[in-house]
Amino acid sequence: MDENGGLDEQAIQMEVGFPVAEEVKNAAEVDSDCYFLPSYRALSNLYVGKYDDMTEPYFAMMEEIRKIGGKFSGISYEYYLSDEEIPEEQQETIMELVYE
Secondary structure (H helix, E strand, C coil): CCCCCCCCHHHCCCCCCCCCCCCCCCHHHHCCCCCCCCCCCEEEEEEECCHHHCHHHHHHHHHHHHHCCCCEEEEEEEEECCCCCCCHHHCEEEEEEEEC
16 A cells, blocks of 8 residues: 555565474475564554554544654555454554665
8 A cells, every 4th residue: 555545566575474483494495494584664553443444543543643743654554453253343453664
């Protein structure tokens, strides 16, 4: 998503992962990759609710980044804290917008 809410579906890259304490020695054997993310500056938010209703919080976060003099980089991360057994209205997601 860009600062205006536009979404270029051809530019979407999805990566699924989880943190580990140390490098996985046999990562190639399990068709995976192990690497360290570089540090970055981000605005984070704990969102509780339906995934389909996350657009408004994204726009509010982009506005907050502008207010502090930042520029949204176009990179965002979502960390899903709930599973499908939790009702949609109670789903918890950490939203992170990377900015410069």
